[in-house]
Amino acid sequence: NAGVTQTPKFRVLKTGQSMTLLCAQDMNHEYMYWYRQDPGMGLRLIHYSVGEGTTAKGEVPDGYNVSRLKKQNFLLGLESAAPSQTSVYFCASSWSGLEYNEQFFGPGTRLTVL
Amino acid sequence: GQNIDQPTEMTATEGAIVQINCTYQTSGFNGLFWYQQHAGEAPTFLSYNVLDGLEEKGRFSSFLSRSKGYSYLLLKELQMKDSASYLCAVKDNYGQNFVFGPGTRLSVLP
Numbered sequence: 001n002a003g004v005t006q007t008p009k010f011r012v013l014k015t016g017q018s019m020t021l022l023c024a025q026d027m028n029h030e031y032m033y034w035y036r037q038d039p040g041m042g043l044r045l046i047h048y049s050v051g052e053g054t055t056a057k058g059e060v061p062d063g064y065n066v067s068r069l070k071k072q073n074f075l076l077g078l079e080s081a082a083p084s085q086t087s088v089y090f091c092a093s094s095w096s097g098l099e100y101n102e103q104f105f106g107p108g109t110r111l112t113v114l
Numbered sequence: 115g116q117n118i119d120q121p122t123e124m125t126a127t128e129g130a131i132v133q134i135n136c137t138y139q140t141s142g143f144n145g146l147f148w149y150q151q152h153a154g155e156a157p158t159f160l161s162y163n164v165l166d167g168l169e170e171k172g173r174f175s176s177f178l179s180r181s182k183g184y185s186y187l188l189l190k191e192l193q194m195k196d197s198a199s200y201l202c203a204v205k206d207n208y209g210q211n212f213v214f215g216p217g218t219r220l221s222v223l224p
Contacts, residue, residue, distance in 0.1 A: 004156075033212075042118070042201065042214040043157070058211065059116075090156060102147065103212070105156035 002026050004106035006091050012112045013081045021076040021109050023091030031094045032074040033058075033103065034066060036087040043090065049074055081113045116140050118215035120202055125221045126192055134187045134218045136202030148176050148187045149201040151217065157201055160187070189220075197222045 007022045023032065030051050035043040045058030049068040063085060065077045074093075078085060088110050092103040118138045126132040138146070145164040149157035163169055163178035163185060175188040187200055202215040 035214075040122075040216055042216040043203075043212075044214070045212060059213075102159035102162065105158070107156050 004091055004093055004104050006089075006106040006109050008109060009107065010110045012114065013078075014114050015082060017081050018077070018079050019081065019111075020078075021089055021091075021111075023074045023076070023093075023106055024072055025074075025093040025104070026072065027093065027095070027104065028071070029093035029095050029104070030071075031096060031101075032068065033092040033094075034064070034074065034076045035090045035092065036060065036085075037090060037108075038087050046076065046089075081111075083113045085111065086113045087111060116206070116213045118202055118204060118213055120200075120215040120218045122216070123219045123221070125223060128192055128194060128222055128224050130192050131188065131190050132192060132220065134189070134200050134202075134220065136185045136187070136215055138183050138185070138202070138204050138213075138215075140204045140206050140213055142206040143180060144205045146176075146178055146185050147203045147205070147212075148174075148185075149203065151199045151201060153198070160200075192222050194222050194224070196220065 004025045033048040034046040037043050044060045047066040049055045052071040055066045067075045088108050090108050091106040094101045094103045148160040151157040161176040168177045173190045178185045199217040199219045201217045204213050
């Protein structure tokens with residue numbers, strides 16, 4: 001059981017380049033989330049999904065797009081990267097959105113935009 | 115608005131007890147979570163409170179007062195491996211929005 005995995009672990013982009021971050025989970029979880037973590041600001045929710053084929057905006061969605069074509073995968077896209085998107089990105093999943101269901105986090109992707 | 119406050123840093127001695135406070139003001143409340151995050155690693159779940167009172171889990175306990183918008187995480191018999199950041203998060207009533215605090219970095223000294 002790998003849990004939640006993220007690809008890649010590190011990436012350096014130039015301003016204006018695009019990329020896709022992949023999140024995969026093997027726990028058959030319905031809910032998946034993308035967060036960014038910046039120093040002193042805690043985790044901020046970018047987008048989330050409550051099931052295959054559905055996505056919704058979180059707190060900081062601008063500049064990002066997501067897709068959930070398969071239940072086990074949740075993709076985060078940056079169409080035109082900006083230095084303000086330099087951050088550590090975490091994917092998480094949970095069995096459902098019920099109050100007591102904890103989130104399981106992936107190891108993170110460290111992204112630098114020059 | 116959404117706001118969660120935690121102390122930025124705390125220091126304690128091995129074997130001691132430490133209390134990490136969290137105050138919140140959110141647009142709704144549907145539970146409070148505590149996560150532990152070691153440097154360079156992913157957050158891992160520690161505890162969940164939705165009703166007022168104390169939840170105990172081994173060396174870790176978490177307390178909630180909804181009327182005061184206040185929670186704390188209590189760590190007993192501190193060990194060196196407890197050196198980490200501790201994140202407080204509130205789930206609001208709308209969708210699946212989790213609001214995280216900035217985290218408290220705890221250093222445990224010998």
